[in-house]
Structures are given as structure tokens and as C-alpha cells.
Amino acid sequence: MYNSKITGLGYYVPDNIVTNNDLSKFMDTNDEWIQERTGIKERRWIKEGSEDTSAVMGAKASRIAIERAGLQPKDIDFIVFATLSPDYYFPGCGVQIQEMLGLRTVGALDIRNQCSGFVYAMSVADQFIKTGMYKNVLVIGSEFHSGGLDKTTRGRGVSVIFGDGAGAAVLSRTEDNSKGILSTHLHSEGKHAEELTVLAPSIRHWVPKLLEENDENDESYFPYMNGTFVFKHAVVRFSQAIDEGLKANNLDVSDINMLIPHQANLRITQFIQKKFKLSDDQVHSNIQKYGNTTAASVIIALTEAWELGKIKDGDLVVLAAFGSGFTWGSVIIRW
Numbered sequence: 283m284y285n286s287k288i289t290g291l292g293y294y295v296p297d298n299i300v301t302n303n304d305l306s307k308f309m310d311t312n313d314e315w316i317q318e319r320t321g322i323k324e325r326r327w328i329k330e331g332s333e334d335t336s337a338v339m340g341a342k343a344s345r346i347a348i349e350r351a352g353l354q355p356k357d358i359d360f361i362v363f364a365t366l367s368p369d370y371y372f373p374g375c376g377v378q379i380q381e382m383l384g385l386r387t388v389g390a391l392d393i394r395n396q397c398s399g400f401v402y403a404m405s406v407a408d409q410f411i412k413t414g415m416y417k418n419v420l421v422i423g424s425e426f427h428s429g430g431l432d433k434t435t436r437g438r439g440v441s442v443i444f445g446d447g448a449g450a451a452v453l454s455r456t457e458d459n460s461k462g463i464l465s466t467h468l469h470s471e472g473k474h475a476e477e478l479t480v481l482a483p484s485i486r487h488w489v490p491k492l493l494e495e496n497d498e499n500d501e502s503y504f505p506y507m508n509g510t511f512v513f514k515h516a517v518v519r520f521s522q523a524i525d526e527g528l529k530a531n532n533l534d535v536s537d538i539n540m541l542i543p544h545q546a547n548l549r550i551t552q553f554i555q556k557k558f559k560l561s562d563d564q565v566h567s568n569i570q571k572y573g574n575t576t577a578a579s580v581i582i583a584l585t586e587a588w589e590l591g592k593i594k595d596g597d598l599v600v601l602a603a604f605g606s607g608f609t610w611g612s613v614i615i616r617w
């Protein structure tokens with residue numbers, strides 16, 4: 283039976299750094315308030331007029347990952363692209379990647395699972411490889427949040443959290459079942475869908491209605507989050523996803539060498555770290571400088587941890603995410 287392993291990693295973030303003090307110039311907030319609630323000090327936002335979009339950033343990260351995998355674009359057999367902020371309502375960003383990278387006419391799949399998007403995307407790619415259908419799958423998480431945020435005091439509870447960026451991984455076939463992705467675990471609970479959502483535009487609230495209303499004060503156009511409710515569910519589901527993955531592989535918390543959690547909120551990560559009694563060396567967080575990049579956060583953090591030498595051959599690496607939907611999941615990897 284085939285197994286899949288990560289052979290290449292890459293990430294890209296815009297050059298434009300937006301600090302908490304920068305935000306205080308156009309909304310009623312301050313550095314202390316933001317850091318206390320989220321742990322975030324700064325984030326990257328695409329500058330107006332930049333060429334960057336979710337697809338463009340995804341392509342930039344992908345080129346790095348493909349090169350590090352020792353492959354050429356022609357070697358990629360399939361694309362899985364995770365984002366909540368596609369360049370178009372349709373088509374999805376996956377087909378744009380096929381064109382931007384000059385790939386063969388390979389299949390392209392788009393995943394809309396928000397903060398859990400990259401974990402879901404890895405699971406899909408893993409199964410395509412394990413069944414023998416594909417040899418090299420390009421998996422991307424990319425987000426262009428800043429163009430759709432309410433950058434006023436009204437929206438500060440959400441807008442201070444999110445940043446722009448992209449990451450990519452190449453999953454390749456291997457016959458060594460002792461390394462690579464050991465298992466993936468996915469869940470959802472749709473009854474809480476509207477606790478973290480954008481209500482419009484949607485098919486129920488489509489263009490003619492938006493044009494008729496033309497109401498710049500309609501909050502449904504911007505992301506809504508019931509922060510306290512989401513936090514309470516996140517800490518529970520993060521723990522369950524990690525426990526489930528370890529149990530499925532007859533592993534213990536003490537076996538974890540590196541936990542890469544979705545960078546939702548530093549307070550959530552600290553809660554999980556304390557609960558599992560993990561040291562600072564066993565958890566990688568970068569929300570302080572990038573904010574929450576949703577589907578891109580896990581892959582950016584994974585790539586960064588690897589670049590810093592925090593992940594070594596033979597290490598047990600756990601990816602875990604929770605987000606809108608609600609959706610959550612984990613990926614257990616032997617590096």
C-alpha cells in the first residue's frame with residue numbers, strides 16, 4: 283500500500299506589515315487591547331494596487347514548495363486549493379494555479395473549510411495518493427482577508443485578528459509506511475454555522491438585492507464571529523482532534539515532537555499547550571506576527587517551523603485546526 287509524505291514546503295506573505303498601532307489610526311483600539319485578547323502584534327495586509335491575490339500568493343508559495351521537492355511543475359498530478367477568499371465567487375483558485383504554474387491539464391479541487399481548510403486539503407490529497415491515483419499532489423492554503431474586513435471601530439473585534447498570506451506543500455507517493463502521513467481525522471457540526479460567518483453576498487442575498495439595498499452600514503457583508511462561543515468550542519475540539527489522532531496510531535502525548543495548531547488565537551494555543559503539558563519547544567506559534575491567516579495558517583506555521591530546524595527526521599508532527607462551520611480535524615505525520 284502506498285503512503286504519502288511531504289517532500290516540499292513553501293510560504294509567502296505580503297511585504298506590507300500592519301501593526302496594532304497602525305490599526306489604532308482608523309479604529310478605536312490599541313496595542314494592549316489586541317495583544318491581551320489575541321496575542322497578535324502585527325499582521326500582513328496586501329497593499330492596494332498590489333498584484334497579490336489568493337491565487338497569486340498561492341502560486342508564489344507553490345513555486346517554492348515544488349522546487350524544494352526537487353520536482354518540476356510538469357510532475358504535479360493534482361491540485362487541492364483551500365481558501366475562504368477566492369479571487370472569484372467562481373471559478374475557484376485551483377484552476378488559476380494550473381494556469382499560473384503552467385501545469386498539465388491536471389485536476390483542480392477547491393476546498394471551502396475556512397480555518398480547517400488546509401487540514402481537510404491534506405486529508406484529501408493523502409487519500410488520492412494512498413489509493414494510487416496520483417503520485418505528486420500540490421496542496422495550497424491561501425487567504426486575502428484584508429480586502430473584505432470592516433476596518434472601522436464597529437468591526438474591530440474581527441478585523442484586528444486576520445492577515446493575508448499563503449503556504450503550499452507537495453505530497454508525494456512513498457512505499458515507506460513508517461514515515462509520512464499516518465492518519466487524518468475530520469469532523470463538522472453545522473448547527474453552529476452562523477456563529478462564525480459571512481451572510482452576504484450569497485445565493486439567498488445575491489447581486490440584485492445588494493444593488494437595491496446599497497447599504498454600506500449592512501453588517502452582513504462583513505465577517506461575524508461570536509468570539510466567546512467560538513473560543514469555548516475551539517479548545518474542546520482542538521483537544522479531541524489531537525487525542526483522536528494519537529489514539530488511532532497508538533501514540534501518547536509524550537510522543538509529540540511538534541504541534542502545529544491553526545493560528546486562531548494565541549490564548550487558544552496556550553490553553554491547549556498547558557492542557558497537554560507541552561513545552562514551548564513542542565509547539566510552534568507565529569500568530570504574533572502574521573495574525574490569523576485561516577486556511578494558510580497551518581501550512582505557513584509548518585513551513586516556518588521546518589525552516590527554523592524545529593522539525594527533524596523521525597519527529598512526530600501533529601497538525602490541528604478548528605474553525606467556521608464548525609469544522610475541525612487533525613493530521614498525524616511521522617517526518
